[in-house]
Structure formats: C-alpha cells, structure tokens
Amino acid sequence: xxxxxxxxxxxxxxxxxxxxxxxxxxxxxxxxxxxxxxxxxxxxxxxxxxxxxxxxxxxxxxxxxxxxxxxxxxxxxxxxxxxxxxxxxxxxxxxxxxxxxxxxxxxxxxxxxxxxxxxxxxxxxxxxxxxxxxxxxxxxxxxxxxxxxxxxxxxxxxxxxxxxxxxxxxxxxxxxxxxxxxxxxxxxxxxxxxxxxxxxxxxxxxxxxxxxxxxxxxxxxxxxxxxxxxxxxxxxxxxxxxxxxxxxxxxxxxxxxxxxxxxxxxxxxxxxxxxxxxxxxxxxxxxxxxxxxxxxxxxxxxxxxxxxxxxxxxxxxxxxxxxxxxxxxxxxxxxxxxxxxxxxxxxxxxxxxxxxxxxxxxxxxxxxxxxxxxxxxxxxxxxxxxxxxxxxxxxxxxxxxxxx
Amino acid sequence: xxxxxxxxxxxxxxxxxxxxxxxxxxxxxxxxxxxxxxxxxxxxxxxxxxxxxxxxxxxxxxxxxxxxxxxxxxxxxxxxxxxxxxxxxxxxxxxxxxxxxxxxxxxxxxxxxxxxxxxxxxxxxxxxxxxxxxxxxxxxxxxxxxxxxxxxxxxxxxxxxxxxxxxxxxxxxxxxxxxxxxxxxxxxxxxxxxxxxxxxxxxxxxxxxxxxxxxxxxxxxxxxxxxxxxxxxxxxxxxxxxxxxxxxxxxxxxxxxxxxxxxxxxxxxxxxxxxxxxxxxxxxxxxxxxxxxxxxxxxxxxxxxxxxxxxxxxxxxxxxxxxxxxxxxxxxxxxxxxxxxxxxxxxxxxxxxxxxxxxxxxxxxxxxxxxxxxxxxxxxxxxxxxxxxxxxxxxxxxxxxxxxxxx
Numbered sequence: 001x002x003x004x005x006x007x008x009x010x011x012x013x014x015x016x017x018x019x020x021x022x023x024x025x026x027x028x029x030x031x032x033x034x035x036x037x038x039x040x041x042x043x044x045x046x047x048x049x050x051x052x053x054x055x056x057x058x059x060x061x062x063x064x065x066x067x068x069x070x071x072x073x074x075x076x077x078x079x080x081x082x083x084x085x086x087x088x089x090x091x092x093x094x095x096x097x098x099x100x101x102x103x104x105x106x107x108x109x110x111x112x113x114x115x116x117x118x119x120x121x122x123x124x125x126x127x128x129x130x131x132x133x134x135x136x137x138x139x140x141x142x143x144x145x146x147x148x149x150x151x152x153x154x155x156x157x158x159x160x161x162x163x164x165x166x167x168x169x170x171x172x173x174x175x176x177x178x179x180x181x182x183x184x185x186x187x188x189x190x191x192x193x194x195x196x197x198x199x200x201x202x203x204x205x206x207x208x209x210x211x212x213x214x215x216x217x218x219x220x221x222x223x224x225x226x227x228x229x230x231x232x233x234x235x236x237x238x239x240x241x242x243x244x245x246x247x248x249x250x251x252x253x254x255x256x257x258x259x260x261x262x263x264x265x266x267x268x269x270x271x272x273x274x275x276x277x278x279x280x281x282x283x284x285x286x287x288x289x290x291x292x293x294x295x296x297x298x299x300x301x302x303x304x305x306x307x308x309x310x311x312x313x314x315x316x317x318x319x320x321x322x323x324x325x326x327x328x329x330x331x332x333x334x335x336x337x338x339x340x341x342x343x344x345x346x347x348x349x350x351x352x353x354x355x356x357x358x359x360x361x362x363x364x365x366x367x368x369x370x371x372x373x374x375x376x377x378x379x380x381x382x383x384x385x386x387x388x389x390x391x392x393x394x395x396x397x398x399x400x401x402x403x404x
Numbered sequence: 405x406x407x408x409x410x411x412x413x414x415x416x417x418x419x420x421x422x423x424x425x426x427x428x429x430x431x432x433x434x435x436x437x438x439x440x441x442x443x444x445x446x447x448x449x450x451x452x453x454x455x456x457x458x459x460x461x462x463x464x465x466x467x468x469x470x471x472x473x474x475x476x477x478x479x480x481x482x483x484x485x486x487x488x489x490x491x492x493x494x495x496x497x498x499x500x501x502x503x504x505x506x507x508x509x510x511x512x513x514x515x516x517x518x519x520x521x522x523x524x525x526x527x528x529x530x531x532x533x534x535x536x537x538x539x540x541x542x543x544x545x546x547x548x549x550x551x552x553x554x555x556x557x558x559x560x561x562x563x564x565x566x567x568x569x570x571x572x573x574x575x576x577x578x579x580x581x582x583x584x585x586x587x588x589x590x591x592x593x594x595x596x597x598x599x600x601x602x603x604x605x606x607x608x609x610x611x612x613x614x615x616x617x618x619x620x621x622x623x624x625x626x627x628x629x630x631x632x633x634x635x636x637x638x639x640x641x642x643x644x645x646x647x648x649x650x651x652x653x654x655x656x657x658x659x660x661x662x663x664x665x666x667x668x669x670x671x672x673x674x675x676x677x678x679x680x681x682x683x684x685x686x687x688x689x690x691x692x693x694x695x696x697x698x699x700x701x702x703x704x705x706x707x708x709x710x711x712x713x714x715x716x717x718x719x720x721x722x723x724x725x726x727x728x729x730x731x732x733x734x735x736x737x738x739x740x741x742x743x744x745x746x747x748x749x750x751x752x753x754x755x756x757x758x759x760x761x762x763x764x765x766x767x768x769x770x771x772x773x774x775x776x777x778x779x780x781x782x783x784x785x786x787x788x789x790x791x792x793x794x795x796x797x798x799x800x801x802x803x804x805x806x807x808x809x810x811x
Contacts, residue, residue: 017708021578022443022643028580031547035578069668072438072710254690263690281405308669308688311659318662329656355584 014041014075020067025332026060029351033060036067040077043084053088060348061085062336063210064302079256086212097135098211101338105203108146108176115146138346142381144177151175151182155198160186162195167231169224169249169269171242172203173373184395185241185272191398192279192286197236200227204245209252210337217252221259224249229261232268241272241391243304243371244337250307271304272391273312273371280316289397291322297365298390299328299356299379301372313371313390320397325369330359333370335378350382357382369393406696407433407664409808410684412671412723413703413711415440416794417779419654420492420801421701422663427491428809432663433695435686437670441709442647446794447613447639448512449502449524451489452477453791457509461523462486474784476796479759480803485795488802489524495653499621502526505533513540515612515640517556521791526646528620531608531636537561541606541633543599545569547577550641551612562610565602567595583614583645586623596630606633613637613646620649670710674724679773681724699808702726702755702763703779703801711781712753719753721781726755726763726771729783747789754783761804778804 020036021027027035034042039058047053058081067077104111111118121127128139137143151174166189174182186196205220228249231238240246250269253262270278279285298314317325334352339345360368360383367386368379376387409425411418414436422434455464465485469478477485496502502524504510510533511519525533542564544553553564569577569585585591599609609627615637616623627635639646659665672687683696704711704723713722719730730753731737737750758764761776778800780787787793 015708017444018642019439019443022580022645022648023439024580027578028584031577031581034576070439070443072440072708074437074670250691251688266690267692277405306668308666308686308691308693310664310666314659315662315664327656327659329652329659 010075011041011044011080013073015073016042017072019070019072020077023066023070023331025064025066025334025352026062026348030060030348032348033057036061036077036081039084040067040080041075044080047084053084053091055084055088058085058088060345062332062334062339062352064332064336065306066302066331069306082209082212082256086214089212094211094213095136097137097342098338100135101137101341102207102211102213102216104207105172108172109150111146112148112150112176115148119145132343136343137341138343140346140350141341142377144173144377146176147179149179151179152198154179154183155186155196158186160190160196162190163193164195165197165236166194167197167199167228167236167238169201169204169228169238169240169245170198171240171245171373174241178373178376178389180392181241181389184389184392185239187395188276188391188398189239192276192284197231199231199238204248205257206244206248206252207338209248209256210339214257218257218259221249221253221257221262225253225259225261225265228265228269232265236268237275238265238269239272239275240269241371241389242373243271243301243307244374246271247303247307271307271309271312271371273316274307274309276316276394277312280319285316286398287319288399289320290399292320292393292397293322294393295324295364295366296393297326297328297360297363297368299330299333299368299370299375301370301375302332304371313369316394317369317390320394323393323397326363326365328356328359328363328368330356332356333375333378335374337374340374340378349378353378353382360385405433405664407431408697409433409699409701409805410435410695410697411701411703412684413440413701413705413709413779414438414667415703415705415709415779415797416442416446416650417705417797417801418701418703419651419658420488420798421703421778421805422658423495423654424491424802424805425809426658426661426663428805430809432658433666433697434658434663435666435671435684435695437668437710439651439667441705442651443644444642444647444708445644446647446650447644448522448526448529448646449489449492449794449798450791451485451523451795453509453521453523454789455509455521457511457521459509460507461504461509462507472784476782476785476800477792479757479761480799484803484806485799488799489795491802492798493524495657496526498527500527500619500649503530505530513556513560513610513638515551515556515638517559520639523795526620526637526649528615528624528637528646529613529639531634532610532638535560535608535610535636539606540608540610541565541599541603542610542638543567543595544612545577545582547575548579548582548612549576550579551638556610556638563604563606565599567598579612579614579640579643579645580617582612583617586614587616587618589626592623592626593630596627599631603631603633608634608636610636610638612640613644614640617645617648617652671723676724676772679771681772681775698774700775701801701804701808702775702777702781704781706754706780709780711779714750719750721755724763724772724775726777727765728753729756729766747786751786751788752784754785755781756783760807760810761800776804776808
C-alpha cells in the first residue's frame with residue numbers, strides 16, 4: 001500500500017509511563033522483544049522512512065493491541081509496531097511459509113473435499129517433520145483438521161426463515177474447520193426470529209495484516225467491503241462470530257487500509273453476542289433456556305477486548321440456568337493467529353499460553369469457551385480440554401422446541 | 405445501554421466507586437481510557453504520610469480535617485474514611501493483605517535508597533519496615549535498570565549484590581518479565597543458592613517489588629525458607645507490579661459481580677440537558693457507542709490520567725468543561741526549584757465540589773445535578789506533598805457513590 005496514506009502516528013504524546021510494558025504478553029516472556037514502549041513510540045523517533053529498517057525484533061510483536069488499550073495518553077502503539085513490521089518484512093522478504101499460512105482460504109474448499117485423507121496427513125508425524133524442516137512450521141503444533149461439508153454447503157440445504165433478515169460474516173475457519181460454530185450461530189439467530197443471509201465473502205485479511213502485508217490484506221478488504229456494503233444498503237445488519245474477523249473489518253479496514261465504504265459498513269456490523277445483548281436490552285432476546293449444569297471458563301480474546309464492547313458473551317451466558325461461567329483473568333493466549341505456528345516463535349507462543357493454561361487449571365472447568373478460533377486452538381493445544389465458541393453452548397441451552 | 409451509574413475513570417478511585425455501587429446492587433458501567441495510575445504510582449496505600457510517625461492516623465486525620473476544611477478528606481469525614489479503607493481492605497484477604505504498623509505511618513525503604521512514610525503496607529513489604537542498619541541485604545538483577553542494589557543498600561549501611569540472570573541472554577529485562585520468572589520454583593531455587601553464597605550475617609533480604617503477580621506471598625515464603633532470612637519487597641519505578649496486583653484484583657471482582665468493564669476507548673462526548681448529563685458517547689473509530697445512566701461519577705484523575713489538561717494559559721477539565729480552581733497565572737504554577745520544600749501550586753488545582761461531591765463553581769453554585777466528582781481531580785489537596793494519593797482515591801471514591809445514592 002502507498003506509504004503516503006499510512007496513518008499519522010502519535011509517538012510524541014507518549015509520556016514513557018511504562019503501563020504498556022506492564023501488560024505486554026511478549027515482553028513478559030522473552031527479553032528478545034524490548035516491549036511496546038521501546039518498540040513503538042521509543043524506536044519511532046529514530047525511524048526515517050528512507051533508511052533501511054533495523055528493527056530485527058519487530059516481528060515478535062504479536063499484534064494483541066493490549067498496549068493500545070491500557071495507554072492513558074492515546075498512543076497507537078500497536079499500529080506503530082505494525083507499520084514498522086511491514087517495512088522490516090517488506091525489505092527483508094517473507095518466507096513462502098508466511099504466504100502459505102496467510103492464504104489457507106485459497107485451498108479451504110478443496111481441503112474440505114479431501115478432508116478424510118488430508119486430516120490423516122496433517123496429523124502424521126513424518127508429515128509434520130517435513131513441514132518443520134522445509135517450511136519452519138513447528139511440529140509441536142496441531143494443524144487444524146478440515147470438515148466436509150463446509151458451512152456454506154451445509155447452509156445451502158437449509159431454508160432459513162424469520163421475520164427479519166440478517167447477514168452473517170462467518171469467516172474462513174468457521175466455513176471449513178469449525179462448521180458447528182456457523183450452524184449454532186444460524187440456529188440461535190433463527191430462534192430469535194431472524195432469517196440468516198450469507199453475503200459473498202472471502203478471508204477478512206487479518207492473517208496478512210498480521211505479517212504486515214498491507215497489500216494482500218487490502219485486496220481481501222476491498223472485496224469484502226463492497227459485498228458487505230450491498231448488504232448494509234439493502235437494510236441489513238451484519239454479525240460476525242469471530243472476534244478477529246470482526247475487529248479487522250470494523251476497525252482496520254478504514255483506518256489502516258483506507259478501504260472505501262468500510263466506514264458505512266462498520267456501524268451496522270456487530271459482534272454476535274453484542275447483537276444478542278442488544279436484543280436482551282430491548283427485552284426481545286429468546287431466553288427460554290433449559291438448565292445446563294456445566295462448569296465452564298470463559299476467555300475473552302484480545303481482539304474482542306479491543307472492540308471496546310466489554311464482555312457480552314459473559315453477560316448472555318450468565319442468563320443460562322445452572323451454567324457456571326468463570327471469567328479467566330489472563331490477557332492474551334499467545335496464539336496470535338499464524339504467530340504460534342512458526343517454528344522460531346512457537347516457544348514464545350507457548351510461554352505466553354502457559355499463564356493462561358495455569359489460570360484455567362486453577363478454575364478446573366469441564367470446558368472452555370472463547371470467541372476466537374486462534375484462542376480456541378491454543379487452549380485445546382495447551383490444556384487438552386474441550387473448547388467451544390460460546391454460541392455453541394447458547395444453542396445447546398435453547399430448548400429444542402424453540403430451535404425447530 | 406442504560407445503567408444505574410456510569411463511572412468514568414479506572415484508577416483506584418473509579419474502581420472503589422464501582423465496587424461501592426456494585427455492593428449497593430446497582431447496574432454499573434466503568435469506563436477507562438487506559439489503566440489509570442495504579443501501575444504508575446501505587447505500591448503501598450498512603451493516607452497522610454505527612455503526619456509524624458508517632459501520631460495515630462485517626463487522631464492525625466481528625467486534626468487535619470479541622471485545619472483543612474476544603475480538603476477532600478474533610479468532605480468525607482474521618483469516620484467514613486475508616487469505612488472506605490475497610491471496604492478496600494476487604495478485597496485483600498490474607499495472604500496478600502495490607503496492614504498498618506500500629507495504626508501510625510511507617511517508613512518503607514524505596515528504590516531510590518530513601519525511606520518513605522506510608523500507611524497500609526502489603527504483606528510482602530512489611531519486612532522492610534523494620535530494616536535496621538547493617539541487617540539488610542539488597543538483591544538486584546543484571547539488566548534490570550530500575551533497581552541498583554548497591555546504591556540502595558549504601559544509605560542503610562547494608563550490602564547488596566546484583567545477580568546474573570541464567571535464563572536471559574539479553575541486556576535488558578523488564579519488571580513483568582522478572583516478576584514472571586519469580587513465580588517459577590526453579591528460578592527461585594537458583595537465585596536462592598546464589599544469595600546464600602554471598603549473604604553473611606544479614607537477616608533481611610530486600611528485593612525490588614517483582615515477587616510475582618499472582619501469588620507474591622508464596623514467592624516470598626519460599627525464598628525465606630530457602631535463604632533462612634526474612635524477605636521483603638521494595639517499591640520501585642513504574643511499572644508497579646504491586647499496583648497491577650491491586651488493579652487485577654478489582655477487575656476480577658467487578659467482572660465476577662457483573663459490572664460492565666470497558667477498558668480502552670475514551671469518552672468523546674457528554675450530552676447535557678440543563679444541569680443533567682443525559683448520556684455519554686464513546687468514539688472508537690469509526691464506531692460511536694452511546695451509554696446512558698441516572699448517575700455519573702467523574703474519576704478521571706489529574707494530568708497523567710487525562711482528567712485535567714493544561715494549555716499555555718490555564719488548566720481545564722476536558723470532559724464536562726467544569727471550571728478548575730487554579731493559580732491566577734502560569735507564573736505561579738511552580739516553585740523556583742523542582743525539589744522545593746513547598747509544594748508546587750499547580751498540584752492544588754482541581755475541580756471544586758459541594759458537600760455532596762457534586763461539581764460547583766467558585767461561588768459554590770451547583771453545576772451538574774447527576775454528576776459526582778471523586779479522586780485526585782478534586783481541588784484543595786497536595787497528594788504528592790501530603791502523601792495522601794491512595795487515601796484520597798479510596799475515601800472519595802467510596803463516599804461519592806454513597807452520596808450519589810443517598811436520595
């Protein structure tokens with residue numbers, strides 16, 4: 001993307017108070033990353049656009065945006081880091097592995113078709129060894145299996161009905177890897193009287209943005225924004241079930257990627273549980289819940305926190321009788337999207353995750369709930385527990401009769 | 405969304421206000437642009453450090469209130485200050501509890517090698533209160549720039565040592581990284597071994613305040629067992645791990661009790677109708693969300709927290725545009741010397757309130773009916789000079805909510 005339109009930064013309003021260091025998950029576990037204060041506004045003062053980047057450690061910023069959230073001075077620390085990361089990696093070049101990890105949407109439907117064979121391959125030790133050796137994808141990491149039919153294919157066989165229409169941005173992972181999240185979303189929305197529409201959509205682009213590939217991310221964004229704009233202009237609200245996709249579309253499309261139409265879309269785009277909370281506020285949420293005596297723990301993903309909507313899933317889940325929901329008081333799971341798959345970053349990812357795993361261990365839940373697929377992968381990997389999207393539990397709590 | 409009360413500001417005062425409202429069974433939203441200053445200033449709880457160590461806090465406060473009728477403490481009253489402090493303390497049951505030394509101020513050693521008076525001290529720091537000359541041994545870490553063991557040790561005629569970090573290759577280490585390392589038994593074992601090699605007949609070991617985020621007393625006890633000496637934490641430069649412990653504790657409690665917790669975006673606009681605040685808007689570009697409540701608490705702090713701003717001419721309150729009591733001209737903001745014995749006048753600037761904690765102008769006329777003001781943004785205190793920051797935050801945060809729901 002054209003550097004002239006990169007957003008203005010705010011490094012000079014940083015008062016060096018160090019609050020961001022107190023929250024940064026990466027500098028907490030490794031001295032290799034100097035922390036948000038140094039890497040962001042600190043280093044920014046020495047950066048010159050026409051000189052080569054010297055920020056070898058910038059690629060270790062996991063992109064959680066917690067630093068932005070705790071800064072009382074309003075410094076866009078994570079944005080400074082992301083732009084610096086883009087410059088560093090543009091100059092240094094990105095390995096094929098990074099392209100592969102950020103373009104899984106291109107082979108998702110084929111992978112889904114061949115999932116019975118492919119999934120065996122993905123779990124195979126020799127295969128993992130090859131991937132680690134040649135692609136530097138860490139073999140300790142489980143690769144997510146594919147499902148058939150995809151969510152979109154399943155949806156085609158449905159006849160969604162309701163008094164009011166609503167559009168759904170489901171995201172790649174729901175489409176090909178966790179189809180039940182999409183099913184549950186549709187079922188809960190239908191139980192609340194909505195007819196679900198699936199506008200044409202591609203990857204939201206957040207994996208590319210995460211490695212500073214502004215151009216790749218913008219390409220995705222341009223496609224999605226025009227499709228979502230059509231939905232909005234035909235009077236629909238849009239909901240998302242993945243907090244990362246949602247955060248990307250709502251906040252990064254306009255500000256970072258300068259995508260036309262995105263600011264018109266954003267006010268009509270809602271986190272799934274934010275939307276359900278609005279229904280609850282208007283006293284029209286379907287709350288015919290049955291008792292669900294399960295002990296769960298809820299983890300709020302960084303990008304959900306960064307949406308600035310509080311913890312809506314927690315508020316809705318607490319309406320289910322019998323369901324125990326403990327909030328996990330830890331910031332960042334350490335997965336960072338594709339970050340945790342990379343061999344050179346796996347140990348950092350795992351170390352950050354250990355703090356979360358420890359907190360979960362103390363709560364002793366039967367299952368863990370989280371709104372982000374990355375967090376769910378990491379929690380499964382580190383705890384071996386059953387990990388679901390909160391909407392799946394909400395669907396289970398709704399009486400069968402109201403679902404049909 | 406509509407709430408019974410919206411609390412603006414996530415520092416200690418806002419958190420105390422939120423706790424108080426939640427305990428009254430109210431529907432609460434707490435909004436914070438950033439973390440407040442707990443992670444910057446707070447380690448122990450100062451109430452009125454300026455009092456001599458011989459004087460009981462309760463007596464000193466009563467006298468102070470008589471002599472300073474405009475001070476925030478005088479608006480609260482000594483009985484309610486007690487209640488507010490008890491409410492704060494109830495969030496910190498043992499092991500990580502706060503205690504007073506005989507209900508008077510006590511002196512804790514600091515990372516600058518000085519002694520500082522304070523009132524409530526966490527269990528991990530109480531060991532430092534009785535530091536005697538020659539009996540302490542200070543431990544720093546190579547690459548940790550906020551604590552120089554030998555420099556801190558020398559005013560106390562003690563010895564110090566700087567440990568190398570086995571698990572780090574880099575030149576620098578942060579307080580959070582050290583704090584996390586401290587939670588690992590294997591790390592504690594290795595440093596205890598090093599310390600034992602170097603310690604002679606010292607009976608107390610002083611560490612920077614990085615003995616773990618989640619269970620610092622366990623870390624302290626384990627180090628004591630391994631070294632045979634009494635271990636204590638010394639408050640250091642920001643970020644303050646003890647301040648984060650306080651913040652985390654409030655946050656967990658509030659979320660558990662069902663308060664809405666909104667950390668990050670700042671309030672972009674308030675909507676007033678006559679003397680009432682109708683709603684607030686939060687801009688998180690490109691989204692604007694609005695929230696309304698029957699009552700609002702302004703707990704946005706002073707200059708660092710963003711509650712007060714200064715331009716070249718004057719100091720102003722940016723959110724509601726409340727008048728700010730301040731020195732008549734910029735020339736009078738500061739003393740000639742930064743380290744003057746007299747407090748800088750700028751620090752007494754702040755928002756004026758009536759006896760109900762509602763904002764008033766200089767003539768005492770009520771400005772807003774459903775907004776209550778609390779914390780260090782208030783006028784007529786010198787919290788730096790008086791060493792009263794946390795006490796004011798706790799007492800006024802508690803009291804403002806009591807007043808807000810009084811009628």
